[in-house]
Amino acid sequence: MRLFCELDDGRSPHQAEQLELTLRMEKLIQALLRMEKLKSDVYQLKFETCDLRTLVGQVWAELQPLFPDRVLDIRGEALMRLDPDWMVEALQNILKNACEQPAEKPAIELTLVQSEAAVTLSLTDHGGGLPADALPQIFARFHRVAHKVAPESSGLGLAITRTIVEKHHGTILAENHQDGLRITICLPILDGRRLC
Numbered sequence: 001m002r003l004f005c006e007l008d009d010g011r012s013p014h015q016a017e018q019l020e021l022t023l024r025m026e027k028l029i030q031a032l033l034r035m036e037k038l039k040s041d042v043y044q045l046k047f048e049t050c051d052l053r054t055l056v057g058q059v060w061a062e063l064q065p066l067f068p069d070r071v072l073d074i075r076g077e078a079l080m081r082l083d084p085d086w087m088v089e090a091l092q093n094i095l096k097n098a099c100e101q102p103a104e105k106p107a108i109e110l111t112l113v114q115s116e117a118a119v120t121l122s123l124t125d126h127g128g129g130l131p132a133d134a135l136p137q138i139f140a141r142f143h144r145v146a147h148k149v150a151p152e153s154s155g156l157g158l159a160i161t162r163t164i165v166e167k168h169h170g171t172i173l174a175e176n177h178q179d180g181l182r183i184t185i186c187l188p189i190l191d192g193r194r195l196c
Helices: 002-007 015-039 052-066 084-100 157-167
Strands: 048-051 071-075 079-082 107-114 118-124 171-177 180-188
Touching (some): 015 157, 048 084, 052 071, 079 084, 084 157, 084 180, 157 171
Antiparallel strands (some): 107 118, 118 180
16 A cells, blocks of 8 residues: 555645555554564563663653653652563553643652562553543553544554553553542562562
8 A cells, every 4th residue: 555655656635644544554553463463472571570660760761752741750669570671662651641641730650569479550640530431441452532642543552551461460450540540550470589
């Protein structure tokens, strides 16, 4: 399709729009394929002990220039075995989602809590939360809350995040909290060792 659009040689007044839509479709297909490959164990996760606070800081350093009016407040620390590349993608998705919500307060709070059995990561924004009927579907593929997302959003970011968390034997949930949305990820420590 892209080749067909490029061969148009500028004759169509819609060529730029067609190319943009084709590129968006390519990205959507690639994201779907990655998610399905991850679900079916085509990708092997490479676990190593990581400092979650450091990972969050790296992700925020990349995202913050895109959202200069946002402030991330990181509380707590946690060490655990995980696949850093995939976890970075999950963190990017939830942080980007929080930054895109229109909010009166610029702050986003991320809290890390480590226990003997698990690490819990909670991310809270001040974007007003979601309608109650939208909460159960937030991690479904292609789910979008019409007034809350950018038009170019595919509705796959949080679905991919859920798959990544599940591949780490964890759980993820979303709930309305005061004036925003809270996403909580719980990752079990499976090696039986305390990592702090």
